[in-house]
Amino acid sequence: MQTLLESSPKSTPRSTGTPQDIARALAAEFARTAIARDAAGGTPKTERDALRQSGLLGLIVPREYGGLGASWAETLGIVRELARVDSSVAHVFAFQHLLLATVRLFGHADQWQPLFENTIRERWFWGNALNPLDTRTVSTVQPQGLEFNGQKSFCSGGLDSDMLLASALDASSGKLVIATLPTGREGIHLHPDWNNMGQRQTDSGSADFHRVRVYHDEVLADPGPLSSPFACLRPLIAQLILSNIYLGIAEGALAEARRYTREQSRAWPGSGVDNAHQDPYVLGTYGEFWVALEGARLLTDRAAHSLDAAWQRELALTEAQRGEVAIHVASAKVSTTRVGLDLTSRMFEVAGARATSAALRFDRYWRNLRTHTLHDPVSYKLKELGQWNLNETYPTPSFYA
Structure with a gap:
């Protein structure tokens, strides 16, 4: 596997070491403040920005799209490295790769390929608003696409994210609709209301969707959720x-x-x-x-x-x-x-x-x-x-x- 990418104009790697080397250095940094941040809760902004700068957000993105082309075994090994000192940061970092995998598995190539490239180019951090057990968000058909309205809980990593993976239930069929949305889109409100006894810096709080516009090409419908063994x-x-x-x-x-x-x-x-x-x-x-x-x-x-x-x-x-x-x-x-x-x-x-x-x-x-x-x-x-x-x-x- 290659060292950290240098091809993207916005990419400013911390070093030219291997991803494992970078992860160990990051873990050492995170360990110094882990106790105080656990007490404080809230968003680990400094740590998330360090991950943005590190190049590790593109671990599983194939090399042809600007990523590092890491295997799942290598990626999960880095998740484990971070979790030893800071399981909250490891959580949101790991979900970055889960959400990218979701785009790959549920979307068609015309969707996931540019999203992969933009993730590397723009150093996007992805957040999660896909909670299939929370059915309060509803999708309705509008002239230019869909509209999401409702609430969602357990939105890990939503705050300070650049992109969201969000779900809703179709108002007519009751089927699950999953879409990729810019976090800053009008009508999306993420709340800093996560105050649990553990994983205190995962920002796993709630979100409100108020007349959020969703375009057809943002919906992961081809091949769609759980559509094949793959x-x-x-x-x-x-x-x-x-x-x-x-x-x-x-x-x-x-x-x-x-x-x-x-x-x-x-x-x-x-x-x-x-x-x-x-x-x-x-x-x-x-x-x-x-x-x-x-x-x-x-x-x-x-x-x-x-x-x-x-x-x-x-x-x-x-x-x-x-x-x-x-x-x-x-x-x-x-x-x-x-x-x-x-x-x-x-x-x-x-x-x-x-x-x-x-x-x-x-x-x-x-x-x-x-x-x-x-x-x-x-x-x-x-x-x-x-x-x-x-x-x-x-x-x-x-x-x-």
């Missing part, structure tokens, strides 16, 4: 993004716990050892963390490589091949959810009582993970895996499977 990769990309964020959070929590145990924790008086990092029970818990994370990593990486193989097949992808990817992704989702929640809670057992200091905000790892893992119930992933294991039935494609 188009049905979209929800799997979304699920695998979540898994990599969860895994990154858990890895970041473990790194923080290790540092604190070695440098700050005190040995328990009855342990018979001088330092906490020699305590046999502490060592045993770290051993459990290692084994659990290794399993989650292997499942997550397997799913990424499976996705890459399916992505390359495009419209030749079969339902069975798509089903195999779904099984791999669901397995990773269950594993990273369970391992992450366990580790981010139990990290205090090996760090000690002083690690609960509010100044350290170690609780942010659990808060971020607990908030994010409620995106869709992991129990339904287990049901899908049970159907496969017992009845050899692949998950039925939907926006969450």
